[in-house]
Amino acid sequence: MNKNNTKDMELIINMNNLYKTLMDKVDIGIHVINNEGKTIIYNKKMMEIESMSTEDVLNKNLLDVFKFKENQHSTLDHALKTGKTTKNVKQTYFNNKGKEITTINDSFPVIKNGKINGAVEIAKDVTQLELVIKENVLRKKNTKFTFDQIIGESNSFQTVIEEAKMATRTTSSVLIVGETGTGKELFAQSIHNGSNRSIAPFISQNCAAIPDSLMEGLLFGTKKGAFTGAIDRPGLFEQADGGTLMLDEINSLEPSLQAKLLRVIQEKIIRRVGDTKDKKVDVRIIATINEDPIDAISDNRLRRDLYYRLSVVTLFIPPLRDRKEDIGYLSQSFIKKYNALFQMNIKQINNRVKHLFQQYDWLGNVRELEHTIEGAMNLITDEETIDVHHLPARFRNKISDRQKNNAMSPINTDFQQTLHDKMAEVEKNFIQQTLEEHENNISHAAKSLGISRQSLQYRMKKFGL
Numbered sequence: 505m506n507k508n509n510t511k512d513m514e515l516i517i518n519m520n521n522l523y524k525t526l527m528d529k530v531d532i533g534i535h536v537i538n539n540e541g542k543t544i545i546y547n548k549k550m551m552e553i554e555s556m557s558t559e560d561v562l563n564k565n566l567l568d569v570f571k572f573k574e575n576q577h578s579t580l581d582h583a584l585k586t587g588k589t590t591k592n593v594k595q596t597y598f599n600n601k602g603k604e605i606t607t608i609n610d611s612f613p614v615i616k617n618g619k620i621n622g623a624v625e626i627a628k629d630v631t632q633l634e635l636v637i638k639e640n641v642l643r644k645k646n647t648k649f650t651f652d653q654i655i656g657e658s659n660s661f662q663t664v665i666e667e668a669k670m671a672t673r674t675t676s677s678v679l680i681v682g683e684t685g686t687g688k689e690l691f692a693q694s695i696h697n698g699s700n701r702s703i704a705p706f707i708s709q710n711c712a713a714i715p716d717s718l719m720e721g722l723l724f725g726t727k728k729g730a731f732t733g734a735i736d737r738p739g740l741f742e743q744a745d746g747g748t749l750m751l752d753e754i755n756s757l758e759p760s761l762q763a764k765l766l767r768v769i770q771e772k773i774i775r776r777v778g779d780t781k782d783k784k785v786d787v788r789i790i791a792t793i794n795e796d797p798i799d800a801i802s803d804n805r806l807r808r809d810l811y812y813r814l815s816v817v818t819l820f821i822p823p824l825r826d827r828k829e830d831i832g833y834l835s836q837s838f839i840k841k842y843n844a845l846f847q848m849n850i851k852q853i854n855n856r857v858k859h860l861f862q863q864y865d866w867l868g869n870v871r872e873l874e875h876t877i878e879g880a881m882n883l884i885t886d887e888e889t890i891d892v893h894h895l896p897a898r899f900r901n902k903i904s905d906r907q908k909n910n911a912m913s914p915i916n917t918d919f920q921q922t923l924h925d926k927m928a929e930v931e932k933n934f935i936q937q938t939l940e941e942h943e944n945n946i947s948h949a950a951k952s953l954g955i956s957r958q959s960l961q962y963r964m965k966k967f968g969l
Protein backbone atom coordinates (compact mmCIF):
# COMPACT_ATOMS: atom_id res chain seq x y z
CA MET A 505 0.00 0.00 0.00
CA ASN A 506 1.45 3.39 -0.88
CA LYS A 507 1.54 6.35 1.47
CA ASN A 508 -1.53 8.04 0.00
CA ASN A 509 -3.64 4.92 0.33
CA THR A 510 -2.68 4.54 4.00
CA LYS A 511 -3.71 8.15 4.58
CA ASP A 512 -7.06 7.55 2.89
CA MET A 513 -7.66 4.46 5.02
CA GLU A 514 -6.82 6.40 8.18
CA LEU A 515 -9.22 9.10 7.14
CA ILE A 516 -12.00 6.59 6.51
CA ILE A 517 -11.43 4.89 9.87
CA ASN A 518 -11.37 8.27 11.63
CA MET A 519 -14.53 9.40 9.89
CA ASN A 520 -16.19 6.13 10.75
CA ASN A 521 -15.31 6.52 14.43
CA LEU A 522 -16.43 10.12 14.41
CA TYR A 523 -19.70 9.17 12.81
CA LYS A 524 -20.28 6.39 15.38
CA THR A 525 -19.56 8.79 18.24
CA LEU A 526 -21.87 11.41 16.80
CA MET A 527 -24.66 8.89 16.35
CA ASP A 528 -24.52 8.01 20.01
CA LYS A 529 -24.16 11.58 21.26
CA VAL A 530 -27.12 13.21 19.54
CA ASP A 531 -30.26 13.64 21.60
CA ILE A 532 -32.63 12.35 18.93
CA GLY A 533 -33.39 8.77 18.02
CA ILE A 534 -32.12 7.60 14.64
CA HIS A 535 -33.35 4.43 12.97
CA VAL A 536 -32.32 3.48 9.42
CA ILE A 537 -33.61 0.52 7.40
CA ASN A 538 -32.31 -0.88 4.13
CA ASN A 539 -34.32 -1.65 1.00
CA GLU A 540 -35.57 -4.94 2.54
CA GLY A 541 -36.91 -3.18 5.62
CA LYS A 542 -34.08 -4.52 7.84
CA THR A 543 -32.51 -2.23 10.41
CA ILE A 544 -28.96 -1.15 9.62
CA ILE A 545 -28.51 1.81 11.99
CA TYR A 546 -30.05 2.12 15.44
CA ASN A 547 -28.48 4.72 17.73
CA LYS A 548 -28.22 4.96 21.49
CA LYS A 549 -31.01 7.51 21.99
CA MET A 550 -33.34 5.29 19.97
CA MET A 551 -32.44 2.40 22.27
CA GLU A 552 -33.43 4.56 25.25
CA ILE A 553 -36.67 5.76 23.66
CA GLU A 554 -37.80 2.28 22.70
CA SER A 555 -36.24 0.42 25.67
CA MET A 556 -34.50 -1.99 23.31
CA SER A 557 -30.95 -3.13 22.75
CA THR A 558 -29.15 -3.11 19.40
CA GLU A 559 -29.33 -6.92 19.17
CA ASP A 560 -33.13 -6.79 19.47
CA VAL A 561 -33.33 -4.67 16.34
CA LEU A 562 -30.24 -4.78 14.11
CA ASN A 563 -30.56 -6.90 10.95
CA LYS A 564 -34.18 -7.67 11.78
CA ASN A 565 -37.25 -6.60 9.91
CA LEU A 566 -38.83 -3.66 11.63
CA LEU A 567 -42.35 -5.08 11.37
CA ASP A 568 -41.24 -8.29 13.09
CA VAL A 569 -39.91 -6.37 16.08
CA PHE A 570 -42.48 -3.62 16.71
CA LYS A 571 -46.23 -3.96 16.89
CA PHE A 572 -48.59 -1.26 15.71
CA LYS A 573 -52.25 -0.74 16.48
CA GLU A 574 -54.67 -1.76 13.73
CA ASN A 575 -55.34 1.73 12.42
CA GLN A 576 -51.70 2.84 12.62
CA HIS A 577 -48.72 2.02 10.50
CA SER A 578 -45.01 2.56 10.82
CA THR A 579 -44.02 5.86 9.21
CA LEU A 580 -40.58 4.38 8.53
CA ASP A 581 -42.05 1.42 6.66
CA HIS A 582 -44.37 3.87 4.87
CA ALA A 583 -41.39 5.94 3.71
CA LEU A 584 -39.70 2.82 2.34
CA LYS A 585 -42.79 1.55 0.53
CA THR A 586 -44.14 4.81 -0.86
CA GLY A 587 -41.08 7.06 -1.02
CA LYS A 588 -43.07 9.70 0.88
CA THR A 589 -41.65 11.96 3.57
CA THR A 590 -43.71 12.55 6.73
CA LYS A 591 -42.98 15.18 9.36
CA ASN A 592 -43.94 15.59 13.02
CA VAL A 593 -46.16 12.51 13.06
CA LYS A 594 -47.08 11.22 16.47
CA GLN A 595 -46.92 7.44 16.74
CA THR A 596 -47.83 5.06 19.52
CA TYR A 597 -46.66 1.47 19.23
CA PHE A 598 -45.28 -1.40 21.28
CA ASN A 599 -41.79 -2.82 21.59
CA ASN A 600 -41.04 -6.55 21.71
CA LYS A 601 -41.84 -6.66 25.43
CA GLY A 602 -45.22 -5.03 24.89
CA LYS A 603 -44.13 -1.69 26.35
CA GLU A 604 -46.07 1.26 24.93
CA ILE A 605 -43.92 3.92 23.27
CA THR A 606 -44.95 7.32 21.98
CA THR A 607 -42.68 9.28 19.65
CA ILE A 608 -42.94 12.14 17.23
CA ASN A 609 -41.15 11.32 14.00
CA ASP A 610 -39.78 12.66 10.77
CA SER A 611 -39.44 9.81 8.26
CA PHE A 612 -37.99 9.99 4.78
CA PRO A 613 -36.76 7.64 2.08
CA VAL A 614 -33.13 7.28 0.99
CA ILE A 615 -33.09 7.52 -2.77
CA LYS A 616 -30.15 6.44 -4.93
CA ASN A 617 -30.16 6.57 -8.74
CA GLY A 618 -33.89 7.20 -8.65
CA LYS A 619 -34.58 4.04 -6.63
CA ILE A 620 -35.69 3.77 -2.98
CA ASN A 621 -32.73 2.30 -1.21
CA GLY A 622 -33.87 2.50 2.40
CA ALA A 623 -35.50 4.87 4.87
CA VAL A 624 -34.55 6.98 7.85
CA GLU A 625 -36.53 7.86 10.93
CA ILE A 626 -35.68 10.64 13.35
CA ALA A 627 -37.61 10.40 16.58
CA LYS A 628 -38.21 12.55 19.61
CA ASP A 629 -39.29 10.81 22.76
CA VAL A 630 -42.57 12.09 24.09
CA THR A 631 -43.57 9.11 26.20
CA GLN A 632 -42.48 10.99 29.29
CA LEU A 633 -44.25 14.20 28.34
CA GLU A 634 -47.41 12.26 27.43
CA LEU A 635 -47.34 10.58 30.82
CA VAL A 636 -46.98 13.89 32.59
CA ILE A 637 -49.87 15.37 30.67
CA LYS A 638 -52.09 12.34 31.31
CA GLU A 639 -51.25 12.54 34.98
CA ASN A 640 -52.22 16.19 35.01
CA VAL A 641 -55.55 15.51 33.41
CA LEU A 642 -56.21 12.96 36.14
CA ARG A 643 -55.10 15.37 38.81
CA LYS A 644 -57.30 18.14 37.52
CA LYS A 645 -60.38 16.14 38.45
CA ASN A 646 -59.03 15.49 41.87
CA THR A 647 -59.57 18.86 43.51
CA LYS A 648 -61.81 17.88 46.30
CA PHE A 649 -60.38 19.25 49.52
CA THR A 650 -61.93 22.13 51.43
CA PHE A 651 -61.16 23.70 54.80
CA ASP A 652 -63.78 21.67 56.65
CA GLN A 653 -61.76 18.51 55.92
CA ILE A 654 -58.63 19.89 57.55
CA ILE A 655 -58.36 18.43 61.05
CA GLY A 656 -56.31 20.02 63.84
CA GLU A 657 -57.13 21.92 67.02
CA SER A 658 -53.68 22.94 68.25
CA ASN A 659 -53.10 26.68 68.46
CA SER A 660 -50.26 26.71 65.99
CA PHE A 661 -52.30 24.76 63.45
CA GLN A 662 -55.44 26.84 63.95
CA THR A 663 -53.38 29.96 63.26
CA VAL A 664 -52.27 28.53 59.91
CA ILE A 665 -55.87 27.70 59.01
CA GLU A 666 -56.92 31.28 59.81
CA GLU A 667 -54.10 32.69 57.67
CA ALA A 668 -54.97 30.35 54.80
CA LYS A 669 -58.64 31.33 54.97
CA MET A 670 -57.67 34.98 54.65
CA ALA A 671 -55.70 34.10 51.52
CA THR A 672 -58.90 32.93 49.79
CA ARG A 673 -59.97 36.57 49.44
CA THR A 674 -57.05 37.68 47.30
CA THR A 675 -55.05 36.52 44.29
CA SER A 676 -51.61 36.97 45.88
CA SER A 677 -49.05 34.21 45.51
CA VAL A 678 -48.80 31.83 48.44
CA LEU A 679 -45.80 29.90 49.68
CA ILE A 680 -46.57 26.85 51.80
CA VAL A 681 -43.69 25.60 53.90
CA GLY A 682 -43.93 22.19 55.51
CA GLU A 683 -42.32 18.78 55.79
CA THR A 684 -43.61 15.89 53.73
CA GLY A 685 -47.13 14.78 54.65
CA THR A 686 -48.06 17.88 56.66
CA GLY A 687 -50.97 18.72 54.35
CA LYS A 688 -49.53 21.25 51.88
CA GLU A 689 -51.67 19.96 49.02
CA LEU A 690 -54.71 19.94 51.32
CA PHE A 691 -54.16 23.61 52.12
CA ALA A 692 -53.50 24.60 48.51
CA GLN A 693 -56.69 22.93 47.31
CA SER A 694 -58.71 24.42 50.17
CA ILE A 695 -57.49 27.91 49.32
CA HIS A 696 -58.41 27.41 45.67
CA ASN A 697 -61.81 25.89 46.44
CA GLY A 698 -62.57 28.61 48.97
CA SER A 699 -61.72 31.41 46.56
CA ASN A 700 -63.76 32.87 43.72
CA ARG A 701 -61.49 30.94 41.35
CA SER A 702 -63.00 27.64 42.47
CA ILE A 703 -64.90 27.06 39.25
CA ALA A 704 -61.69 27.43 37.22
CA PRO A 705 -59.03 24.69 37.11
CA PHE A 706 -56.69 23.77 39.95
CA ILE A 707 -53.57 22.18 38.52
CA SER A 708 -50.77 20.83 40.59
CA GLN A 709 -47.34 19.94 39.31
CA ASN A 710 -44.42 18.53 41.21
CA CYS A 711 -41.27 20.30 40.01
CA ALA A 712 -39.02 17.47 41.19
CA ALA A 713 -40.81 14.85 39.09
CA ILE A 714 -39.98 16.28 35.67
CA PRO A 715 -36.59 16.41 33.94
CA ASP A 716 -35.35 20.00 33.54
CA SER A 717 -35.40 19.70 29.75
CA LEU A 718 -39.16 19.09 29.70
CA MET A 719 -40.17 21.55 32.38
CA GLU A 720 -40.13 24.76 30.37
CA GLY A 721 -42.35 23.30 27.64
CA LEU A 722 -44.64 21.82 30.25
CA LEU A 723 -45.09 25.11 32.12
CA PHE A 724 -45.29 27.54 29.23
CA GLY A 725 -46.28 25.32 26.30
CA THR A 726 -44.58 24.66 22.99
CA LYS A 727 -44.97 25.85 19.45
CA LYS A 728 -44.77 23.51 16.51
CA GLY A 729 -41.22 23.28 15.22
CA ALA A 730 -39.59 24.71 18.36
CA PHE A 731 -37.53 21.50 18.48
CA THR A 732 -37.76 18.17 16.70
CA GLY A 733 -41.11 16.73 17.54
CA ALA A 734 -42.52 19.86 19.16
CA ILE A 735 -46.20 20.38 18.49
CA ASP A 736 -48.55 23.22 19.34
CA ARG A 737 -49.41 22.55 22.93
CA PRO A 738 -50.60 24.80 25.75
CA GLY A 739 -48.56 24.73 28.93
CA LEU A 740 -49.84 24.43 32.49
CA PHE A 741 -50.18 28.22 32.77
CA GLU A 742 -52.60 28.30 29.86
CA GLN A 743 -54.44 25.25 31.17
CA ALA A 744 -54.82 26.83 34.60
CA ASP A 745 -55.94 30.19 33.19
CA GLY A 746 -58.39 31.85 35.55
CA GLY A 747 -57.55 29.29 38.23
CA THR A 748 -54.68 28.17 40.41
CA LEU A 749 -51.38 26.52 39.58
CA MET A 750 -49.70 24.72 42.45
CA LEU A 751 -45.97 24.24 41.98
CA ASP A 752 -44.80 21.58 44.38
CA GLU A 753 -41.18 21.51 45.57
CA ILE A 754 -40.32 24.82 43.96
CA ASN A 755 -36.76 24.39 45.25
CA SER A 756 -36.26 21.63 42.64
CA LEU A 757 -36.95 23.97 39.74
CA GLU A 758 -33.83 24.90 37.78
CA PRO A 759 -32.69 28.50 38.65
CA SER A 760 -33.06 29.77 35.06
CA LEU A 761 -36.66 28.54 35.06
CA GLN A 762 -37.22 30.13 38.46
CA ALA A 763 -36.22 33.42 36.83
CA LYS A 764 -38.67 32.83 33.97
CA LEU A 765 -41.39 31.95 36.44
CA LEU A 766 -40.79 35.18 38.31
CA ARG A 767 -41.19 37.14 35.10
CA VAL A 768 -44.48 35.40 34.34
CA ILE A 769 -45.82 36.13 37.81
CA GLN A 770 -44.85 39.80 37.53
CA GLU A 771 -45.90 40.46 33.97
CA LYS A 772 -48.79 37.97 33.74
CA ILE A 773 -47.78 37.00 30.22
CA ILE A 774 -46.29 33.78 28.93
CA ARG A 775 -44.56 32.81 25.73
CA ARG A 776 -44.64 29.24 24.44
CA VAL A 777 -41.22 27.71 23.75
CA GLY A 778 -40.34 28.55 20.14
CA ASP A 779 -43.05 31.18 19.80
CA THR A 780 -42.58 34.88 19.09
CA LYS A 781 -45.91 36.02 20.47
CA ASP A 782 -46.88 36.59 24.11
CA LYS A 783 -50.13 35.51 25.70
CA LYS A 784 -51.90 37.03 28.68
CA VAL A 785 -52.62 34.65 31.53
CA ASP A 786 -54.36 35.06 34.86
CA VAL A 787 -53.08 32.35 37.17
CA ARG A 788 -52.68 32.29 40.91
CA ILE A 789 -49.51 30.57 42.03
CA ILE A 790 -49.30 28.46 45.16
CA ALA A 791 -45.78 27.14 45.62
CA THR A 792 -44.66 24.63 48.21
CA ILE A 793 -41.31 23.87 49.75
CA ASN A 794 -40.40 21.11 52.18
CA GLU A 795 -37.41 22.81 53.78
CA ASP A 796 -36.64 26.13 55.41
CA PRO A 797 -36.74 28.59 52.45
CA ILE A 798 -33.86 30.56 53.92
CA ASP A 799 -31.66 27.46 53.81
CA ALA A 800 -32.81 26.82 50.23
CA ILE A 801 -31.80 30.36 49.29
CA SER A 802 -28.38 30.13 50.90
CA ASP A 803 -27.75 26.79 49.17
CA ASN A 804 -28.84 28.26 45.80
CA ARG A 805 -31.87 26.03 45.42
CA LEU A 806 -34.27 28.94 45.59
CA ARG A 807 -33.77 32.32 43.99
CA ARG A 808 -34.09 35.13 46.48
CA ASP A 809 -36.09 37.35 44.11
CA LEU A 810 -38.57 34.55 43.41
CA TYR A 811 -38.87 33.88 47.13
CA TYR A 812 -39.80 37.52 47.85
CA ARG A 813 -42.42 37.38 45.14
CA LEU A 814 -43.91 34.06 46.24
CA SER A 815 -43.86 34.68 49.94
CA VAL A 816 -46.43 37.50 49.92
CA VAL A 817 -48.41 35.03 52.02
CA THR A 818 -46.31 32.36 53.74
CA LEU A 819 -48.01 29.50 55.52
CA PHE A 820 -45.79 27.49 57.79
CA ILE A 821 -47.42 24.15 58.56
CA PRO A 822 -45.88 22.77 61.73
CA PRO A 823 -44.75 19.12 61.75
CA LEU A 824 -46.98 16.71 63.63
CA ARG A 825 -44.40 16.12 66.38
CA ASP A 826 -44.68 19.84 67.28
CA ARG A 827 -48.47 19.67 67.74
CA LYS A 828 -49.02 16.37 69.43
CA GLU A 829 -52.43 17.40 70.73
CA ASP A 830 -53.68 16.96 67.14
CA ILE A 831 -52.75 13.26 67.00
CA GLY A 832 -55.90 12.20 68.88
CA TYR A 833 -58.27 14.22 66.65
CA LEU A 834 -56.56 13.05 63.49
CA SER A 835 -56.58 9.38 64.59
CA GLN A 836 -60.30 9.60 65.32
CA SER A 837 -61.06 11.18 61.97
CA PHE A 838 -59.05 8.55 60.07
CA ILE A 839 -60.81 5.75 62.00
CA LYS A 840 -64.11 7.28 60.91
CA LYS A 841 -62.96 7.55 57.32
CA TYR A 842 -61.82 3.91 57.11
CA ASN A 843 -64.87 2.64 59.05
CA ALA A 844 -66.98 4.02 56.23
CA LEU A 845 -64.64 2.72 53.56
CA PHE A 846 -64.14 -0.78 55.01
CA GLN A 847 -67.63 -1.16 56.51
CA MET A 848 -66.18 -1.55 59.99
CA ASN A 849 -67.06 -0.25 63.41
CA ILE A 850 -63.81 0.52 65.19
CA LYS A 851 -64.21 2.83 68.15
CA GLN A 852 -60.76 4.20 68.95
CA ILE A 853 -57.08 3.64 69.63
CA ASN A 854 -56.36 2.28 73.10
CA ASN A 855 -54.27 4.05 75.73
CA ARG A 856 -51.09 2.13 75.01
CA VAL A 857 -51.29 3.14 71.36
CA LYS A 858 -52.10 6.73 72.36
CA HIS A 859 -49.00 6.78 74.49
CA LEU A 860 -46.82 5.35 71.70
CA PHE A 861 -48.20 7.84 69.19
CA GLN A 862 -47.27 10.67 71.56
CA GLN A 863 -43.69 9.38 71.84
CA TYR A 864 -43.21 8.77 68.14
CA ASP A 865 -41.50 11.40 65.96
CA TRP A 866 -43.76 11.09 62.84
CA LEU A 867 -41.20 11.97 60.19
CA GLY A 868 -43.90 11.23 57.59
CA ASN A 869 -46.32 13.48 59.53
CA VAL A 870 -50.09 13.20 58.97
CA ARG A 871 -49.70 10.94 55.94
CA GLU A 872 -47.77 8.45 58.06
CA LEU A 873 -50.42 8.60 60.77
CA GLU A 874 -53.17 7.98 58.24
CA HIS A 875 -51.32 4.98 56.78
CA THR A 876 -50.68 3.62 60.26
CA ILE A 877 -54.41 3.72 61.09
CA GLU A 878 -55.39 2.26 57.74
CA GLY A 879 -52.83 -0.53 58.15
CA ALA A 880 -54.01 -1.30 61.68
CA MET A 881 -57.62 -1.51 60.55
CA ASN A 882 -56.60 -4.08 57.97
CA LEU A 883 -55.29 -6.29 60.74
CA ILE A 884 -58.23 -6.00 63.14
CA THR A 885 -60.64 -8.92 63.23
CA ASP A 886 -62.97 -9.05 66.23
CA GLU A 887 -61.76 -6.18 68.35
CA GLU A 888 -63.21 -2.67 68.56
CA THR A 889 -60.07 -0.78 69.48
CA ILE A 890 -56.70 -0.48 67.81
CA ASP A 891 -54.03 -2.09 69.96
CA VAL A 892 -50.23 -2.15 69.80
CA HIS A 893 -50.14 -5.51 68.00
CA HIS A 894 -52.01 -3.93 65.07
CA LEU A 895 -49.21 -1.42 64.54
CA PRO A 896 -46.18 -1.83 62.27
CA ALA A 897 -43.03 -3.28 63.78
CA ARG A 898 -41.32 0.11 64.16
CA PHE A 899 -43.83 1.06 66.88
CA ARG A 900 -43.57 -2.26 68.68
CA ASN A 901 -39.78 -2.11 68.52
CA LYS A 902 -39.97 1.28 70.08
CA ILE A 903 -41.64 -0.23 73.13
CA SER A 904 -39.06 -2.94 73.49
CA ASP A 905 -36.24 -0.43 72.94
CA ARG A 906 -37.72 1.72 75.62
CA GLN A 907 -38.07 -1.19 78.00
CA LYS A 908 -34.44 -2.11 77.36
CA ASN A 909 -33.33 1.47 77.86
CA ASN A 910 -35.38 1.80 80.97
CA ALA A 911 -33.68 -1.22 82.42
CA MET A 912 -30.28 0.31 81.79
CA SER A 913 -30.90 3.96 82.45
CA PRO A 914 -34.13 5.61 83.42
CA ILE A 915 -33.28 8.93 81.74
CA ASN A 916 -32.12 7.81 78.33
CA THR A 917 -35.53 6.89 76.90
CA ASP A 918 -35.67 8.69 73.60
CA PHE A 919 -32.46 10.44 72.76
CA GLN A 920 -33.40 11.67 69.30
CA GLN A 921 -36.63 13.20 70.41
CA THR A 922 -34.97 14.92 73.33
CA LEU A 923 -32.17 16.34 71.20
CA HIS A 924 -34.56 17.69 68.60
CA ASP A 925 -36.83 19.29 71.18
CA LYS A 926 -33.90 20.60 73.14
CA MET A 927 -32.30 22.28 70.12
CA ALA A 928 -35.59 23.90 69.16
CA GLU A 929 -36.13 25.08 72.72
CA VAL A 930 -32.66 26.62 72.94
CA GLU A 931 -33.09 28.33 69.57
CA LYS A 932 -36.50 29.68 70.51
CA ASN A 933 -35.33 31.01 73.88
CA PHE A 934 -32.26 32.64 72.40
CA ILE A 935 -34.30 34.37 69.72
CA GLN A 936 -36.88 35.50 72.23
CA GLN A 937 -34.20 36.89 74.54
CA THR A 938 -32.44 38.72 71.69
CA LEU A 939 -35.73 40.23 70.52
CA GLU A 940 -36.41 41.50 74.03
CA GLU A 941 -32.93 42.99 74.24
CA HIS A 942 -33.63 44.94 71.05
CA GLU A 943 -37.15 45.95 72.06
CA ASN A 944 -38.57 43.74 69.30
CA ASN A 945 -36.75 45.61 66.57
CA ILE A 946 -36.38 42.86 63.99
CA SER A 947 -33.54 44.43 62.00
CA HIS A 948 -31.42 44.99 65.09
CA ALA A 949 -32.18 41.58 66.56
CA ALA A 950 -31.39 39.86 63.25
CA LYS A 951 -28.08 41.71 63.02
CA SER A 952 -27.14 40.71 66.53
CA LEU A 953 -28.08 37.07 65.81
CA GLY A 954 -26.04 37.14 62.60
CA ILE A 955 -28.95 36.12 60.38
CA SER A 956 -31.05 37.96 57.80
CA ARG A 957 -34.31 39.74 58.64
CA GLN A 958 -36.22 37.15 56.57
CA SER A 959 -34.56 34.32 58.38
CA LEU A 960 -35.52 35.83 61.73
CA GLN A 961 -39.08 36.48 60.62
CA TYR A 962 -39.33 32.93 59.39
CA ARG A 963 -38.11 31.60 62.74
CA MET A 964 -40.44 33.88 64.70
CA LYS A 965 -43.31 32.47 62.70
CA LYS A 966 -42.07 28.92 63.15
CA PHE A 967 -41.80 29.28 66.92
CA GLY A 968 -44.96 31.36 67.23
CA LEU A 969 -43.13 34.36 68.72
Ligand SMILES: Nc1ncnc2c1ncn2[C@@H]1O[C@H](COP(=O)(O)OP(=O)(O)OP(=O)(O)O)[C@@H](O)[C@H]1O
Pocket residue numbers: 653654655656682683684685686687688689690691794870871874
Ligand atom coordinates in the same frame (compact mmCIF):
# COMPACT_ATOMS: atom_id res chain seq x y z
N1 LIG B 1 -54.71 18.34 58.88
C1 LIG B 1 -55.08 17.29 58.15
N2 LIG B 1 -56.34 16.80 58.30
C2 LIG B 1 -56.73 15.72 57.59
N3 LIG B 1 -55.96 15.07 56.72
C3 LIG B 1 -54.71 15.50 56.54
C4 LIG B 1 -54.20 16.65 57.24
N4 LIG B 1 -52.95 16.86 56.86
C5 LIG B 1 -52.66 15.91 55.95
N5 LIG B 1 -53.71 15.09 55.75
C6 LIG B 1 -53.75 13.92 54.87
O1 LIG B 1 -52.40 13.44 54.78
C7 LIG B 1 -52.05 13.12 53.45
C8 LIG B 1 -50.89 13.96 52.98
O2 LIG B 1 -51.30 15.30 52.80
P1 LIG B 1 -50.73 16.20 51.60
O3 LIG B 1 -50.65 15.39 50.36
O4 LIG B 1 -51.51 17.45 51.56
O5 LIG B 1 -49.26 16.45 52.16
P2 LIG B 1 -48.05 17.27 51.52
O6 LIG B 1 -47.58 18.23 52.55
O7 LIG B 1 -48.47 17.83 50.21
O8 LIG B 1 -46.96 16.14 51.36
P3 LIG B 1 -45.73 16.02 50.30
O9 LIG B 1 -44.71 17.05 50.69
O10 LIG B 1 -45.20 14.64 50.55
O11 LIG B 1 -46.31 16.25 48.96
C9 LIG B 1 -53.32 13.31 52.62
O12 LIG B 1 -53.97 12.08 52.50
C10 LIG B 1 -54.15 14.28 53.44
O13 LIG B 1 -55.50 14.06 53.22
Ligand SMILES: [Mg+2]
Pocket residue numbers: 688689752
Ligand atom coordinates in the same frame (compact mmCIF):
# COMPACT_ATOMS: atom_id res chain seq x y z
MG1 LIG C 1 -47.78 17.38 48.24
